[in-house]
Amino acid sequence: MTTEIAPGVRCLATTKRDNAFLLDGDEGYTLVDVGWGSAPKRIEAALGSLSDIRRVVLTHAHPDHVKGAAELAARTGARLFIHAADAPWLAAGRVPPAGRAGFAGRLLDRVPLVHWTPVTADVLLRDGDSVAGAGGLRVIHTPGHTPGHIALHYEPGNAVLVGDAIFNRAAELGIGPAALAADPAQRPASLGRLPRDVAAVGLAHGDALRGNDLDRYHALLDRWETT
Ligand SMILES: [Zn+2]
Ligand SMILES: [Zn+2]
Secondary structure, eight states: OEEEEETTEEEEESSSSOEEEEEOOTTSEEEEOOOSTTHHHHHHHHHSOSTTEEEEEOSOOOHHHHTTHHHHHHHHOOEEEEETTTHHHHHHTSOOGGGOSSHHHHHHTTSGGGOOOOOOOSEEEOTTOBOTTSSSEEEEEOTTSSTTOEEEEETTTTEEEOTTSSBOOSSSOBOOOGGGSSOGGGHHHHHTTSOSSOSEEEOSSSOOEEGGGHHHHHHHHHHHHTO
16 A cells, blocks of 8 residues: 655555655655565555666664565665665674664564565665765664664655654654664654654654644654653
């Protein structure tokens, strides 16, 4: 299922709880995150074809975002982008033991299901970069969940894609369990780096925020920035 959340930004549900995003551009589509191993088939079914995807930007190297990346890159020839700090994880095919602050997270990462086919990124991103060819996609480094976690501001549609910096799972927005984050203490400062005046917020997990729901986004930023 695809839903347009802002001009040029479509949300692609790759499972009931996981989202990827498709961005229009002058030079083919940009996919933000892929999803689990079944995601390429789901994305192909939603779009009819994968052939116009020219670049894949990963918000971070966790299995629910990257496990389908090797297949998608192989089938499309798309260039893979990730922040430099998460690139070694992507190339290792798993989250390293030091990549989770809590024991529960480290235990989870031993399960083979959460390992992926190692992939080498084509382009390493840094804070403030514009993704080449994506038509106005700015990188905002938001470390904490992982060292190289990024949010992406799609300037043509004024939408921010926040990856796992914010979750929309329960009645209230949250920032997720500390045990699953690499360095939970970095998360409030990273939230402070997100743009506030946006038309839509796309989340990797849960419904996008638009219209009156943006009040919930602003309230979350206020709550954490003052922590
Ligand atoms: Zn994650
Ligand atoms: Zn996730």
